[in-house]
Every structure is written in C-alpha cells, then in structure tokens.
Amino acid sequence: MNIIIAGNGKVGLTLTRQLSAEGHDLTLIDLDSKRLGDTVEQYDVMGVEGNCASAPILRQAGVEKAELLIAATNMDEVNMLCCLTAHSLNPKLHTIARIRNPEYTDQIFEMRETFALSLAVNPERQAAVEIERLLKYPGFLRRDTFAKGRAEIVEVRVDGKSKLCNISLSEMLHSIIKTRVLVCAVLRSGTAMVPNGNFILREGDRIFVTAPTANLTTLLKDLGIITRRVRRVILCGGGRVSYYLTELLERDGIAVQIIEQNPQRCLELAALLPNASVIQGDCSSQEQLEAEGLGSCDALVTLTGIDEMNMIISLYGASRGVPQIITKLGRMENCQLADSLNLGSVICPRELCSNNIVRYVRAMQNQTGAAVSVHTIADGQAEAVEFQLDEGAIHCGEPLQNLRLKANVLVTSITHGAKATIPNGDSVFRKGDTVVVVTSGQGVLRQFNDIFA
Amino acid sequence: MNYKMMGRFLAQIVAVEAVFLLPALAISLGLGEWNAVRGFLISLAVMGIVCLILFASCRKAPGPFGAKEGLVCVSAGWIALSLLGALPFRFSGEIPRFIDALFEIVSGFTTTGASILPEVETISRGLLYWRSFSHWLGGMGVLVFLLAVAPAGGKGSGFTMHLLRAESPGPDVGKLVPKMRTTAMILYLIYIALTVLDILFLLAGGMPLFDAVCVAFGTAGTGGFAVRNDSIASYSPYLQNVCTVFMLLFGVNFSCYYLLLMRKFSSVFKDEELRLYLGIFLGSTLLVAWNIRGLYGSVADIFRHAAFQVSSIMTTTGFATTDFDLWPSFSKSILLMLMIVGACAGSTGGGLKCARVLLLLKSLRWNIHQVLHPRKVQVVRTNSRVVNETVLDNTAAYLAAYVIILLGSFIVLSLDGFSIETNLSAVLACFNNIGPGLDAVGPTCNYGAYGLASKLVLILDMLAGRLEIFPILVLFSGSTWRNS
Incomplete structure (x- = not known):
C-alpha cells in the first residue's frame, strides 16, 4: 500500500520500521533533513523535506497516489491541517492524525468529519487506558486483548516467593491452575523460548499465558497472587498521561496523588482534576515519596518525561515493597534493560500508538x-x-x-x-x-x- | 566488514554475468567460430566455479551492511566482473595478452569504448557481441540490475540504497518511487525500451541486424565500441543522424523520462540540468560547425559531422564519423572541454556531469557574492529547490579528487614517451569514459601502444570514472579494511 508518514519523530520512526517490514511503499515528510537522511539510509523508503501541511510538499510526496496519510508531527495543529490539506487534494485518502492535547480530545471525536480524519490516535490516552487495565488486575505485568476482549495473553513474573518457582509446566497446569490456560512463551534472561511440559520455571522468568478473559480472576487466585483491590495510587510526574489516567481512575473510585515539580502545571492539574490531590514537589526525592505514603500505597506509576528517572523511582518503590509498579518508558530500547531490573509493568506510549496504527x-x-x-x-x-x-x-x-x-x-x-x-x-x-x-x-x-x- | 554479505553479492554478480555470456556463446556456435566457443566455455566454467565457491562459503550472511560495505561491494563487484569478463578474449586467443583483454573489457563495462584492437573486423562475432553487450550492462549498472531482479528484501533492506548511490552517477542520487526494487525496475524498463527503439530505427535505415544490435548497445550504454574499423563512418547519413539523436537521448537523466511517463511535462522542460545539457550541445555544435566549414562540401555534411562528434563526445560515447583529429585546434579544444563536462547525472554517460558543472558554477557565483556582500544570507538553488550544503561540499571534494587523479595519471602516462596532447587526451578519454582521444590515441588509432603500467592506470581511471571515484578510492583507504 502507498503510505505517507508526516513527521519522522519517535512514532514516525517506529511506524516506518514496522510498515516497511510489512512491505508497504512509504514516503516520509519531515522538516529536518539530517534526521530524514538517517531514516532513508536505514529503511527502504523515500524522504521529502518540508512542511507536511503545505500542498506542494504533499504533492511532491505523491499524495494523489497515496492511500493513507499518517500525521505524527509533534504539533496537533499541524497534524490536523496536514490531514485536511491532504484530504482536499485526494478525497479518497484515509488519514490518521496524532492528537495529544487533552483540550482537543473531545472535540476531535465529534469533528472527525470536519477535519477529514479517519482515525485520531492519542498515545498518552492509550497509555493511560492500558495502565488502568493493568491496575484492575494487579499481578499481571501486561495484558494483550484479542477477539474483541474475549481472550487475553497476560504476562506474569515468577519471583522467589511465587508458587510457580522451581515447578515444571505440566505440574503447574495440572495441579496449581484449575482452569484451562496455555503458556505460549517464557522469557528467561532476555531470550524467549516456547516451553514444553518438562520445562522448569525459575525465579526471574516471565511467562506469557493465554486464557479466556472470563478465567483471569481464577488464574490470579490459583497463582496465589493476592489481588487486593487498588485503592490508592501515586503518580510521579504530571504530564498528559497522568491527566488521562487520573480521569479514568477517579471514575473507578481510586484515590490518586500526583507529584509534579512545575508549580504552574500543578495549578493547571488542580483546576482540571478537582478530586485528585496534586502535590508540588520533586518526585525523585525519597523523602517526598515517603511523605506521600509510598510505603502504604497500592500502586506506584512513574510517568515523568525522563526514562532514567522513572526507572530509579520504580526501583525505589520496589525496594519499599509497593505491590504494583508501572513504569513508563519513552524509548523502547530501554525495555531490554528493564527486563533485568524489577520495574514492574513497562508501558511505552509510542509503541502502543504505532501498534494501533x-x-x-x-x-x-x-x-x-x-x-x-x-x-x-x-x-x-x-x-x-x-x-x-x-x-x-x-x-x-x-x-x-x-x-x-x-x-x-x-x-x-x-x-x-x-x-x-x-x-x-x-x-x-x-x-x-x-x-x-x-x-x-x-x-x-x-x-x-x-x-x- | 561484512565479508559474507559481500561474498553473496559477488556470487550473484558473477552469476548474472555468466547468464549474459550465453547469447554471445550462441552467436559463436551458430557461426561456427570455434576459437571463441572454446573461450566462452572455459570462461563459463571458471565463472561457475567462482560462483559456487562464493555461494558455498557465504551461505549464512547476517549482520549489518553499511555505507562502507556498499561502496566496497560495488567496486569489488566491478573488478570481479571485469576480471572474469576478460577471460573469453584471452582463452579464445584473439587477444593474446591478459592485460589487453582486461583493458578491452573494462573499457566495455565502464562504457568507455577505448580499444587496444587495431583491426576490429578480424575479431569473431561472438566476442564482438560480448564486447558491445558489456557496454549495455555497464551503462545502467549491474548492481542496479541485481536490485531490479533480486527478490524483495524484508527487514533492513535499506542498505540497497548504498549500492544504488555507489553505482548511479550524479551528485545527489535519489529514488523515483519509495521502493528500491521498483525504482531499479523502472530504470531498466526505460533503458530497454529506448534500446529497442534505437535498434528499430537503425534497422529501418538498412543496417544489418548484428551491426544494429551492437551499435545500439554501444549507444545505449554511451560506450562507443563499433563493429567496423572506421566506427560509424561507413554507414549512411541517416544512420549517423539516428545515432546522434539516440546518443543525446541516453545522455539525459533517466528520471526525466520517468517524469514524462508520469505526465509531468513542465518539470522536465524546466529542469535546469537538461537545459544546460541541451544548451551546451547546441552551442558547441554551432561553434564546431563554423570552425570546420571549409573541410566538407555541403552544409548538411558540416552539421551532420559537427553534431555527431559533439553528441558523441559530450555523452561520452566515443563513436566517430570522421577523423576529428584532423580538425582545427579550436574544434579539438571544444571537444576536450566537452569530455570533462560529460552527460547528465542519472544517465548512462560519464564525465563530470552537467549537474555538477551547474552546482560548481552556482557555488562559484555564491562565493563571489559572499566576498562582495559578506553579510548577505543566500542559498544555492537548482530547479527552485535549495541545495543542501553537504551536496555542495561533496561536489567540491569530487572536483578536487577528479583533478588530482587526472594529473596523477597524466604524469604516469608521460613515462611512455608520447606527446603531451596524446597523454592528456588519453587520460581524459579514459577517465571520463569516452574512448578515442587525440593524436596517437585519436579515432583512427588505438591504445595498444601503451605499456603495462599505463594500461593499468588507465584501467583504474576508467573504473574510477564510471563509479564516480569514491568507491574506488575507499579500496585504497586503510580504515576500510580495519575492523572498527
């Protein structure tokens, strides 16, 4: 398929990797010729330098012949204008825009026709939804849903205290788990393997289990993972993900504390989220975290813009025995590192967004x-x-x-x-x-x- | 260095060459040229063995394939192509010395057309076909051919860009469409279509089929090997004019033809490089015609010879309808200048390329303006697009490398004791992939008299000229072979 990707940033690059591997004809548009050049060297795609919202540049990228345009620049307004312009040049074109500003989220849904958008994606909101799903079933590091929510693949980490430690798979499936599930992969020290019945699980393994969604509660109980309902969550960093997540969690009746450094942003958040407690402070300071009751909270979610900071805070949370930890990472490369550390669940908004596209x-x-x-x-x-x-x-x-x-x-x-x-x-x-x-x-x-x- | 991946590429290149040797073998078989048949069969056997060894030893080729590997792969591929392609001449005994055979085939693949043969017509037809066909294959590039026919790569097939860039002439190589393979296919389809058209026009003028095919190959690749001793001179004026037009057409950037097919006429007619190219052609033809007005009988003859020679030299083909070595100095000087300018980027021609000349002139003007108005901010544009500064820098570096190699080769050649005019034109004609030079290497003479060292230098010059210098230069750079 003939696809134009406007914006060669993080999402654009992830999309380029995935879509070119699937054999599509890609044309990238970006303002930065250096970055564009690097991508064109690496992948079999064509690059056009310029402003993606201008008609001549879109024409140069072959918008008349394209079937899909993905606008993923770092500015929502440019993305919208880009889709609008492209659609007027080629009415048959499908368009996907990344819209991240919370102030636009609701109106975009209603005005999709006006802006000629086939799909609006919001990585931060998606990440928030994903985190909320994880908080609903504490114990799973990750949940992938299939068949319209009827089947899932969940990720479980085998730690030292687990019932599963040093037990073979056939034993696990026959005596421990009462419901029918399937272990489809095991990740041990960075390598994935497909196990057979005699495979012995060790501490530190991460197993991927397929189960019908209806059986998830039984699975959790059988595995001996205490599923306390999450009542109080600490969010580190008050970015967009925090905002969306707080909205979702408040709907579930979960108390949220947000620690954010920027006083201005704190004021904004306090105005937008009347029920959350917004704390102005440095979330990398351990005293600050302790003062907010880290030891007694049910979950810690690290959402600052700096991967290193998120990792450090999550590690500290794990050492303090927080039952559930979720770490946001901006760069997928860091996820490999995360495997060797105890960071809990790892969420990468960019990856989620491009998977969606x-x-x-x-x-x-x-x-x-x-x-x-x-x-x-x-x-x-x-x-x-x-x-x-x-x-x-x-x-x-x-x-x-x-x-x-x-x-x-x-x-x-x-x-x-x-x-x-x-x-x-x-x-x-x-x-x-x-x-x-x-x-x-x-x-x-x-x-x-x-x-x- | 990813030797295994390179080995696999080389194996594929050799396999392609072996396949293309088969038509030549068939011609020799059909005409009963048993010496040539023996030469072809032995060469095929050698190619088969080389190919098998490379395939067997490089079966699992993983890992990164970067710009360095791309460059080395292209030059190694061309060297392998030349070494193996020279074998039929040697084993058939028609060119007894290997260095001569190598010179001949390198001259073929690089679309130079410089020959060491005093009598072309005594060579067997199969070998003549192979010689002319090497022009055709070398014109568009054997790696581009591989890219067009090779199965589409999955992950990380971006490395193919390095190959295209190394083999396609021009300062700023880009793709026509997003996919590498489709781009290569479009280029070859245009190339094949134009070649077939050329053959049809030549046949319509009464040229024998074998001559028509060989001359068309020589025109398409802007090579210049003909099948008669006097090049194109003994054909009818109509055929000569057909050659003039087609030489000119093959010297045009092939992306122009793609744009024409896409019905983007205005962007073709406004193309600055194309305008410069046609402008130089017209201007030079008029000047040469005025200069040689006393030598030929009719105005038509004057213009036919002037246009043919200008077109032949400028597109770096190297056919001749007359011995231009006998022309006045002014005309010869213009031809020497045209040797350097060359054809358009992205064509099958050689030389410095009109696109580079354009960029050099523009950056010269830019520099002069900068001296006069130091605070003035300005950019260099072609086709109303801003030219990237790295492209300008690369063009300047290219010119420097070009001049250094030119002078170095000139010095080595002067050891053989020929006149300065001979040596300079020999280097220019080989380095710019033209073929005939002036004086002792003029259209009626050949390169056979040069010594071993000079021939080797000229062979390297031809390769460097065809591959645009840098792929050959990296072979001599220490950091290429060191593992970083």
Whole structure:
C-alpha cells in the first residue's frame, strides 16, 4: 500500500520500521533533513523535506497516489491541517492524525468529519487506558486483548516467593491452575523460548499465558497472587498521561496523588482534576515519596518525561515493597534493560500508538484472511497475531492434531461465537472463528493460511 | 566488514554475468567460430566455479551492511566482473595478452569504448557481441540490475540504497518511487525500451541486424565500441543522424523520462540540468560547425559531422564519423572541454556531469557574492529547490579528487614517451569514459601502444570514472579494511 508518514519523530520512526517490514511503499515528510537522511539510509523508503501541511510538499510526496496519510508531527495543529490539506487534494485518502492535547480530545471525536480524519490516535490516552487495565488486575505485568476482549495473553513474573518457582509446566497446569490456560512463551534472561511440559520455571522468568478473559480472576487466585483491590495510587510526574489516567481512575473510585515539580502545571492539574490531590514537589526525592505514603500505597506509576528517572523511582518503590509498579518508558530500547531490573509493568506510549496504527493499516488492506491485529510480546521476540477466518481459510473442520503447522507457530486460542477456548488436539477451525497464533519466527504472518507448513 | 554479505553479492554478480555470456556463446556456435566457443566455455566454467565457491562459503550472511560495505561491494563487484569478463578474449586467443583483454573489457563495462584492437573486423562475432553487450550492462549498472531482479528484501533492506548511490552517477542520487526494487525496475524498463527503439530505427535505415544490435548497445550504454574499423563512418547519413539523436537521448537523466511517463511535462522542460545539457550541445555544435566549414562540401555534411562528434563526445560515447583529429585546434579544444563536462547525472554517460558543472558554477557565483556582500544570507538553488550544503561540499571534494587523479595519471602516462596532447587526451578519454582521444590515441588509432603500467592506470581511471571515484578510492583507504 502507498503510505505517507508526516513527521519522522519517535512514532514516525517506529511506524516506518514496522510498515516497511510489512512491505508497504512509504514516503516520509519531515522538516529536518539530517534526521530524514538517517531514516532513508536505514529503511527502504523515500524522504521529502518540508512542511507536511503545505500542498506542494504533499504533492511532491505523491499524495494523489497515496492511500493513507499518517500525521505524527509533534504539533496537533499541524497534524490536523496536514490531514485536511491532504484530504482536499485526494478525497479518497484515509488519514490518521496524532492528537495529544487533552483540550482537543473531545472535540476531535465529534469533528472527525470536519477535519477529514479517519482515525485520531492519542498515545498518552492509550497509555493511560492500558495502565488502568493493568491496575484492575494487579499481578499481571501486561495484558494483550484479542477477539474483541474475549481472550487475553497476560504476562506474569515468577519471583522467589511465587508458587510457580522451581515447578515444571505440566505440574503447574495440572495441579496449581484449575482452569484451562496455555503458556505460549517464557522469557528467561532476555531470550524467549516456547516451553514444553518438562520445562522448569525459575525465579526471574516471565511467562506469557493465554486464557479466556472470563478465567483471569481464577488464574490470579490459583497463582496465589493476592489481588487486593487498588485503592490508592501515586503518580510521579504530571504530564498528559497522568491527566488521562487520573480521569479514568477517579471514575473507578481510586484515590490518586500526583507529584509534579512545575508549580504552574500543578495549578493547571488542580483546576482540571478537582478530586485528585496534586502535590508540588520533586518526585525523585525519597523523602517526598515517603511523605506521600509510598510505603502504604497500592500502586506506584512513574510517568515523568525522563526514562532514567522513572526507572530509579520504580526501583525505589520496589525496594519499599509497593505491590504494583508501572513504569513508563519513552524509548523502547530501554525495555531490554528493564527486563533485568524489577520495574514492574513497562508501558511505552509510542509503541502502543504505532501498534494501533499498524492494526488500522492491516484492516485497510482487507485482503482475505489478513491478520486483524498483531501484538509483539516477550520484548519483541515473539508476535501474537489475530486472524478472522473467512471463506479463504484452508483446513477448516479438520482436527488440529492432523494439521502440520510451521515451526515456531503455536495456536493459542480459538474463539467461536462468544466463547474463547484454549485449543487441544481435537479442536477444529470453523469459519467466522477468531484465532490467535503466537510465532517467534522471523517471517511476517500475513494471512491465516501462512501458519500451515 | 561484512565479508559474507559481500561474498553473496559477488556470487550473484558473477552469476548474472555468466547468464549474459550465453547469447554471445550462441552467436559463436551458430557461426561456427570455434576459437571463441572454446573461450566462452572455459570462461563459463571458471565463472561457475567462482560462483559456487562464493555461494558455498557465504551461505549464512547476517549482520549489518553499511555505507562502507556498499561502496566496497560495488567496486569489488566491478573488478570481479571485469576480471572474469576478460577471460573469453584471452582463452579464445584473439587477444593474446591478459592485460589487453582486461583493458578491452573494462573499457566495455565502464562504457568507455577505448580499444587496444587495431583491426576490429578480424575479431569473431561472438566476442564482438560480448564486447558491445558489456557496454549495455555497464551503462545502467549491474548492481542496479541485481536490485531490479533480486527478490524483495524484508527487514533492513535499506542498505540497497548504498549500492544504488555507489553505482548511479550524479551528485545527489535519489529514488523515483519509495521502493528500491521498483525504482531499479523502472530504470531498466526505460533503458530497454529506448534500446529497442534505437535498434528499430537503425534497422529501418538498412543496417544489418548484428551491426544494429551492437551499435545500439554501444549507444545505449554511451560506450562507443563499433563493429567496423572506421566506427560509424561507413554507414549512411541517416544512420549517423539516428545515432546522434539516440546518443543525446541516453545522455539525459533517466528520471526525466520517468517524469514524462508520469505526465509531468513542465518539470522536465524546466529542469535546469537538461537545459544546460541541451544548451551546451547546441552551442558547441554551432561553434564546431563554423570552425570546420571549409573541410566538407555541403552544409548538411558540416552539421551532420559537427553534431555527431559533439553528441558523441559530450555523452561520452566515443563513436566517430570522421577523423576529428584532423580538425582545427579550436574544434579539438571544444571537444576536450566537452569530455570533462560529460552527460547528465542519472544517465548512462560519464564525465563530470552537467549537474555538477551547474552546482560548481552556482557555488562559484555564491562565493563571489559572499566576498562582495559578506553579510548577505543566500542559498544555492537548482530547479527552485535549495541545495543542501553537504551536496555542495561533496561536489567540491569530487572536483578536487577528479583533478588530482587526472594529473596523477597524466604524469604516469608521460613515462611512455608520447606527446603531451596524446597523454592528456588519453587520460581524459579514459577517465571520463569516452574512448578515442587525440593524436596517437585519436579515432583512427588505438591504445595498444601503451605499456603495462599505463594500461593499468588507465584501467583504474576508467573504473574510477564510471563509479564516480569514491568507491574506488575507499579500496585504497586503510580504515576500510580495519575492523572498527
């Protein structure tokens, strides 16, 4: 597909990486020729230097022939104008804009038609939603939802006190966990592996478990993870994510304390969020954190703009025994580091946002059997791919044990109608099913039929 | 250095060359030229062995492939191509010395057209075809061909940009469309279409099929190997005019043709480089025609010869319809100047390229303005777009390297005892990929008289000229081979 990406920043770069790997024709527009040059060297894409909201530049980037425009510059207004201009040059064009300013969020939804937006993405808001989901089920480091929320892949860390420590997988599945789940990957010291029944879990392993969403509570109970309801949360940093997250958490009746350094921003937040307690102070200072009751809070979320700071505060929180910790990281590279540290769940807004856009692109392609969504798990070493089975799907109605799948491909759940199941040898694919597949192979699975050997 | 990845590229290049050797073999088989057949078969065997060894030893090629590897890969590829491509001449016994065979094929692949053969017509047809075909393959570039036919790379296929940049002439190489492979395919399709058109026009003028194909290859690659001793002189005026027009067409930036196909006519006609190129052609033709007015009978003849030679030298082809070594000095000086200017960037021609001349002139004007008005802020533009300063710096560096290599080669050549005019024009003609020079290397003479050292220098000059100097220079840089 012919795609224009306006803005070669963090999100733009992540998108370039993902979309060029999927074989799309990409044209990038950016003001900074140096940065543009670096990207063009690295990926098979074309670069156009200039202002993405100006018609001549858009024409030069081939807007007439493009099918999708993604505006991801650091200015909301430019993104909107860019989409508007591009759409008037090519009425058939799909447009995606990144809109981050909370003041625009509501109106953008209503004015999407006016601004000719097919989709407005908001990385910070998405991150907030993701964090809220994690706080609802404390104990899971990460949750990936499939089949319209009916099946999930959750990440659990095996720590020293866990029931799972030094136990083989078959033991775990037969005696500890009463409900049917599937361990699709284990991440041990930075390497992902697909385990078999004799695999012994060790301290520090992170396991990825597929389960129907309805069984998550049972799973938590069986694993012996105490699920206390989260009542009080400390947020470090008062950025946009904090604002969105506070709004969401207040709706759930959770008390929120925000520590923010900038007095001006504190005033703004206090005005916008009447129920939250906004504290002006340095969240990197341990006294400040203790003064806000770090030792007795249920969760700590570090959301400052500096990755290093977030990591340090999270480490301190972990050492003080905070039950749940969520760390925001701006650069995905730091996530590898995070694996060796006890940072709790790690959230990367940029990654979430570009995953969302990639999902939209895949849906647009709309080829038969194309993947509906793709989630990268296990630090990017494996992918969970969701397929919707249609007429083109082969091997429908044959039991799974008779089928030969590609190496490194694992069918982790089949959702038929409203019921998500973990497949066994007798399971069959039927038309209309939603199937989730985990793959650790190099090649991209584009179609459902690609999973067969 | 990622040797394995480079090995795999080399293996592919050799395989492509071996495949392209087959038509030449078929011609020799059909005509019963058994010496040439033997030469081709032995060469194919050698290529097969080299190819197998490279493939076998470089099967799993992972890891980074950066600008350095790209540059080295291109120059190593061209050297391998030349060394193996010279084998048929040597093994058939028609060019007994390997250095001569190498000179001949390097001259072919770099689209120079400088020959060491005194009598072309005594060479077997299969080898003549191979010689002319090397122009065609070298014109657009063998790596660009590989990019066009190779399966689309998945992750990290951006490195192919380094290959295109190293092999495509011009100061600022870009893609036509987002995908590398599509760009390479478009370039080759335009190239093939124009070549076929050229062959059809030549056939329509009554040229024999074999001659038409070989001359078209020589024109398309802006090479200059012909199949007759007197180059193009014995063909009819119509055929000579067809050659003039097509030489000129192949000297135009190929992205202009793409823009024409995209119906963006105005941006083609406003292209400053194209205007400069055509302007220089017209101006030089008029001046030369005025200068040689006494030598030929009719006005038509005067203009035919003037236009042909100007077009031939400027596009760095090197065909000749007349012995321009006998022309007055003024005309010869203009031709020498045209050798340096060369064709457009992004064409199959060589030389300094009109785009660089344009940039150099503009930055010269910029510098003069800067001296007169030190506080004036101004930028250099071409086609109403601001030119990046690194491009200007690179162009200046290119000119410096160009002059240094030119002078160095000139000194080495003067050891062989020919006249200054001979040596200077020989270096210019080889370095700019033209072919015939003046005096003892003029259109009716050849390079056979030079010694071993001079031939080696000229071979390197031809390669450096075709690959735009830097890929060859990095081979001699220590930091290329050191592992950082």
